[in-house]
Amino acid sequence: MDNAWLVPLSMLLGGVFGAGVVVLVIAAERTARAADVAERHLPDGVAAVIATMHNPAVVVDPSNTVVAASPQALVVGLVVRRRLVHDELVDLVDRVRRSGENATEDLELTRGSRDAVGYLGFRAALLGNRYVLLTADDLTESRRIDEVRRDFVANISHELKTPIGAIGLLAETLVAAADDPEHVRLFAAQLVTESERLGALTKDIIELSRLQSLDVVETSEEVAVDGIVQAAIDANSVVAASRDIQIVRAKKSKLRVMGDAALLQVAVSNLVANAVKYSPDHTRVGLGVRRADGFVEITVTDQGVGIPEVDLDRVFERFYRVDPARSRATGGTGLGLAIVKHIVANHGGDVRVWSQPGRGSTFTIRIPEADPELTSALEEHLEEQQS
Structure with missing residues (x-):
């Protein structure tokens, strides 16, 4: 009978002891996790500083998990799912962690899933005993x-x-x-x-x-577009007449823009000069002016040789010539259209081109139209300052 109750007792004691072991193991695991979380916690204020940085910046822990990142680091595609995307950055972080010394490196990296390439200058440094701070300048x-x-x-x-x-x-x-x-x-x-x-x-x-x-036009005033067009015609009339090329303009528009009259005249004159230069003798060059969605459009159309489609995106590049031999024969510098592009851009506009080989070309300058209310207010302000 004594043996009869000994077996259940031993089983009970074994269960109690086993449960105690399990409780101890669970408690140890919880303590370890808590300690790990505590160790993973960044020093006070670091995460907030990283979040407000304008440059790409990340902080990684010993497992190279990103524990803090600036918005720009996400924008340029350095971090995805709290991991560094580029192996080069992981190698840089590991090198700093091993040596304990700061390191710098300029890298050419793809930006996220896009094909665009970015050039960034990286600096990596230890942050305490566990973390590595990685910052970058977008170059x-x-x-x-x-x-x-x-x-x-x-x-x-x-x-x-x-x-x-x-x-x-x-x-x-x-x-x-x-x-x-x-x-x-x-x-x-x-x-x-x-x-x-x-x-x-x-x-x-x-x-x-x-x-x-120039970031902006130095001297800006209200300019009559009709005067700009006429000045461009006058500047090219002698050359056009020598080749029996007729320059035809549309009726006066009375439209006005804000800007530098001399620069705008250079832009339109360059387009007219190009049209005359690349047109056959005994043809016509047309100029038109119209209002379109708050912009003034000045178009120059010729009946010249035209531009192949593959060259249309490059004609505004410096020194780019569709036909270098023809440009040398006509005395072109390869800078006329680049100058047009910069003048128009400095006036808040853009320049566009349509062309087909053998059918001629049409260049269109688009510049914001002058707002009478704003320009009159500006004139009143300037008069008050002068008085």
Whole structure:
């Protein structure tokens, strides 16, 4: 009988002991989780600072889980589901964690799921004993500007090489032919042509550089569009008449825009000059003006050679020529349309082109129309200041 109750007792004691072990294990796990959560918790204020940063910034823990990130870090695609997207960043963080020293690295990275590429300068540093702080400067725009500047300098060097070389060669030939008046006259005329081309190129380079340095138009006033159009026609009438090209304009519009009259005249005149330059003799160039959705549109249409579709997106690039041989023959600098684009952009507008080979081209400048109420208020304000 004694043995009969010993078995249940032993089972009861075993169950109590087992339950105690289970309770202890659960308690230990909870303690470990609590300690882990406590260790994962960032120092006071760090998360708030990271959240307000304008630059990309993230904080990662020992498992490389992102525990804090600035909005910009998400925008540029550095973090997805609390993980660093790019292996290069993981390697940078691990390197800092191993060495204990700060590190910097410039990386070219794709932006999220898009094909766009960004250039970012990263800095990584230890944050306490557990975390690594990773910050970045977006270098994409500055890198693009540097590339544009390098291309511009390279293009200038290439474009200047031709007229300078021609002038030097003609000068040498002129000296050698000093005793031959006919050759002297011939080479002197060619020398004048090349020097004029060099002068035109230098002028356009200076003008374009000046336009690119302007954020807004320096002198802005209400300008009559009809006067701009007529001035552009007058500037090109002699060249057009020499080739029997008729410049035809629509009736006066009496529309007005805000801006710099001299710059706007340069833009429209450049379009007219291009239309005349690339049109066959005995044809017409048309100018039209109209109001459209708060903008004033100035169109220049020719019956020239036209522009292939593949070149339409590039005609406003500096030094870009659809037909380099033809441009050299006509004395073009390759900067006229780039100047037009910058002038119009500085006036808050844009320039568009339609063209088909063999059917001609139409360039359209769109500039915001002057608001009579706003312009009159501006004039009254200026008068008050002057008085």
